[in-house]
Amino acid sequence: MSTGVAEAADQTGSAGRLSGGLLRLATCGSVDDGKSTLVGRLLYDTKSVLADQAAAIEEVSRRRGQDGPDLALLTDGLRAEREQGITIDVAYRYFATPARRFILADTPGHVQYTRNMVTGASTADLAVILVDARNGVVAQTMRHGAIAALLRVPHVVLAVNKMDTVGYQESTFTAIADEFAGRARELGITDVTAIPMSALTGDNVVEPSTRMDWYDGDTLLSHLENVPVGGDPVSKPLRLPVQYVIRHPSQQRQVVERWPAGQLASGMLRVGDTVVVQPSGATSTVAGLSVLGKETDSVWAPQSVAVRLADEIDISRGDMLTAGPAPQMLRHITATVCHLHDRPLRARQRVLLKHTTRTVPAMVDRIDYRMDVTDARRLPGQDGLGANDIGGVQIRTAEPLAVDDYLENRRTGSFLLIDPQDGATLAAGMADARTGDQHLRQ
Amino acid sequence: MLEAEAAHIFREVAGEFDRSTLLFSGGKDSIVMLHVALKAFAPAPLPFSLLHVDTGHNFPEVIAYRDRVVEKHGLRLDVASVQSYIDDGTLRERPDGTRNPLQTIPLLDAVRDGRFGAVFGGGRRDEEKARAKERVFSLRDEFGAWEPRRQRPELWQLYNGHHQPGEHFRVFPLSNWTELDVWQYIEHEGIELPEIYFAHWRKVFRRDGMWLAPGDWGGPRDDESVCERRVRYRTVGDMSCTGAVDSSASTVEEVIAEIAASRVTERGASRADDRLSEAAMEDRKREGYF
Numbered sequence: 001m002s003t004g005v006a007e008a009a010d011q012t013g014s015a016g017r018l019s020g021g022l023l024r025l026a027t028c029g030s031v032d033d034g035k036s037t038l039v040g041r042l043l044y045d046t047k048s049v050l051a052d053q054a055a056a057i058e059e060v061s062r063r064r065g066q067d068g069p070d071l072a073l074l075t076d077g078l079r080a081e082r083e084q085g086i087t088i089d090v091a092y093r094y095f096a097t098p099a100r101r102f103i104l105a106d107t108p109g110h111v112q113y114t115r116n117m118v119t120g121a122s123t124a125d126l127a128v129i130l131v132d133a134r135n136g137v138v139a140q141t142m143r144h145g146a147i148a149a150l151l152r153v154p155h156v157v158l159a160v161n162k163m164d165t166v167g168y169q170e171s172t173f174t175a176i177a178d179e180f181a182g183r184a185r186e187l188g189i190t191d192v193t194a195i196p197m198s199a200l201t202g203d204n205v206v207e208p209s210t211r212m213d214w215y216d217g218d219t220l221l222s223h224l225e226n227v228p229v230g231g232d233p234v235s236k237p238l239r240l241p242v243q244y245v246i247r248h249p250s251q252q253r254q255v256v257e258r259w260p261a262g263q264l265a266s267g268m269l270r271v272g273d274t275v276v277v278q279p280s281g282a283t284s285t286v287a288g289l290s291v292l293g294k295e296t297d298s299v300w301a302p303q304s305v306a307v308r309l310a311d312e313i314d315i316s317r318g319d320m321l322t323a324g325p326a327p328q329m330l331r332h333i334t335a336t337v338c339h340l341h342d343r344p345l346r347a348r349q350r351v352l353l354k355h356t357t358r359t360v361p362a363m364v365d366r367i368d369y370r371m372d373v374t375d376a377r378r379l380p381g382q383d384g385l386g387a388n389d390i391g392g393v394q395i396r397t398a399e400p401l402a403v404d405d406y407l408e409n410r411r412t413g414s415f416l417l418i419d420p421q422d423g424a425t426l427a428a429g430m431a432d433a434r435t436g437d438q439h440l441r442q
Numbered sequence: 443m444l445e446a447e448a449a450h451i452f453r454e455v456a457g458e459f460d461r462s463t464l465l466f467s468g469g470k471d472s473i474v475m476l477h478v479a480l481k482a483f484a485p486a487p488l489p490f491s492l493l494h495v496d497t498g499h500n501f502p503e504v505i506a507y508r509d510r511v512v513e514k515h516g517l518r519l520d521v522a523s524v525q526s527y528i529d530d531g532t533l534r535e536r537p538d539g540t541r542n543p544l545q546t547i548p549l550l551d552a553v554r555d556g557r558f559g560a561v562f563g564g565g566r567r568d569e570e571k572a573r574a575k576e577r578v579f580s581l582r583d584e585f586g587a588w589e590p591r592r593q594r595p596e597l598w599q600l601y602n603g604h605h606q607p608g609e610h611f612r613v614f615p616l617s618n619w620t621e622l623d624v625w626q627y628i629e630h631e632g633i634e635l636p637e638i639y640f641a642h643w644r645k646v647f648r649r650d651g652m653w654l655a656p657g658d659w660g661g662p663r664d665d666e667s668v669c670e671r672r673v674r675y676r677t678v679g680d681m682s683c684t685g686a687v688d689s690s691a692s693t694v695e696e697v698i699a700e701i702a703a704s705r706v707t708e709r710g711a712s713r714a715d716d717r718l719s720e721a722a723m724e725d726r727k728r729e730g731y732f
Contacts, residue, residue: 022443090575090595091567091571091574091575092567092574092617092618093568093574094567094568094618094620096620096622103618115595116595118595118597119595119596119597122597122598123597123598123599243450243453243454243456243457244453244456244457244483246483246484246485246486247486248485248486261453261482262450262453263446263447263449263450263453263599290484292445292446292449292478292481292482292484293480293481293484293485302443302446302447303446304445304446304447304449304450304453304482317457340595352604354600354602356600357454357457410598411598411599414597414598414600415600416597416600416602418602418604422606423602423604423605423606424594425594425595425602428595428597428598
């Protein structure tokens, strides 16, 4: 086992180049908290901005009569964003240091773009929540905290920005950090690191500040370089959603071989292991394994693999190979959903539900509550959820689904609700499998 | 991990769509994309065809490479030819001679005629800031248009491939790769590339700060003079707008060292059409370009 995990860890680096692997992070902040400047600063000071890009923003800044380069111009990529000086949509940025490589989901902070933060947070190992040192913790800060908690982002950084505007005072920083820590605990966030910084002047972003010698913690970048990455999907029970069945005639065995293929959501698998196919419940033994065309003895998450089973059993896209504690087979799902679409989500609405590689007709049975995301309070008695609302729902599906609790497994505990008419993505859901079918039994 | 993610994307499309195609230009990104695709379905053949939108001004070395690869793997290649659209008068040559913007209509016609639900492209989000905003599954209307305000949110690794008749998806399996990732993967997997990616002596002339290769496309003009330099290409596209860079890197390893030390992006160094305006890429994508 230990060798397998070590090899798996090695494979997460790009071609084994970097030992620290890959960190996916999301940045969120209210309008004017300086988020674009912070992201620009991270890119600029890690030398991820190349000469032609730097020259381009320097020229535009000069044309607009600004003194130094406006780092926000590095990230606001769309016409409408540049015109309005705001960020509309999630953008992904890439940078690397000798220690680690990073994929940064740059998510806009407007209230009406909550869905974008949910999008960015869904794959993040770490969320950077910005506050303006002059304003401290505001409703929007707690909204970001609640979303990070809900989506189970493992680490949170509170970036107390614009310290230059409050005279780099320690007391201001401490008051904000303490207030957020207290309220974050109520939301269930356990890992918070607060860092005082100024993205404008570059203090404590990449370079340690000389103006805040009272702070002896990490800069933002060194924290990002050292924080442990993600959970450990390899140690969880086997979950392999079948995406596609590779068929090819085998000369050796005189048959057409069928290799169910997919990406391991969690766990590991060896030749000789017993697996259960969901939802049929059929059992078989692993006769062969391959990682992208190369046969091997063992595989682990998050590799994309193909499996040959010892028995000729019916298996196709939408099935899931499992081992260890079985996922629940649910036709009634209790879930928290973030509604993403402008058309509201209503009780009794017919939808399609996409869970791993399986899409089934479903119905929203009931909307239990809408969450006030500034304090995670549940507001019951709702008949619908509007765009950017987060709420609790009961969903009934046409076929049983192999669902894990989202707290246990982000990949097999999440789903999308899709409009069957135009195919639009309506909502993103996180299953509460522990209470799954209970409301029926009550 | 990036390879596993790209394979996941290929298999999702193969599972969800009846008809799809992979855009193959013979450039390094499409070569890497094809390499991952072949592995994702191995030992079975690819469940989709290849499509090349040929501007008519491609580098001959690249076309030869393209045909070699197609032959070697027994693939099916469709070619949408910009030249034939010009010959029959459907498209008109632009005054600046570049044919990159002319690719959009032959591409959209090929998508319509092939009834493709999904078209794989080798685009990477690190290439350009409008690309940084694009989804892995990017929905396009019947005009191929990209509307940044109406993109579908993309969460976890759940890709929604539902669409209405006439609409199609552009799918980008290499979204999260960087230029360096692509080159390191080429080294790791020992992938063969067209020789123009490596240093060679070539007749070139200077235009708008770039070394362009003379050719039937119309360069050089009378006031531009040709000289011979040791160069290589960082991107490969239409000859009229793809610039060479001075280089002595003749192996993959040397190319990687050169890129790691480079202070200029690949598009800034070698794509004239991105310089037309601050939002050049965004504008072309809205019109249906990749």
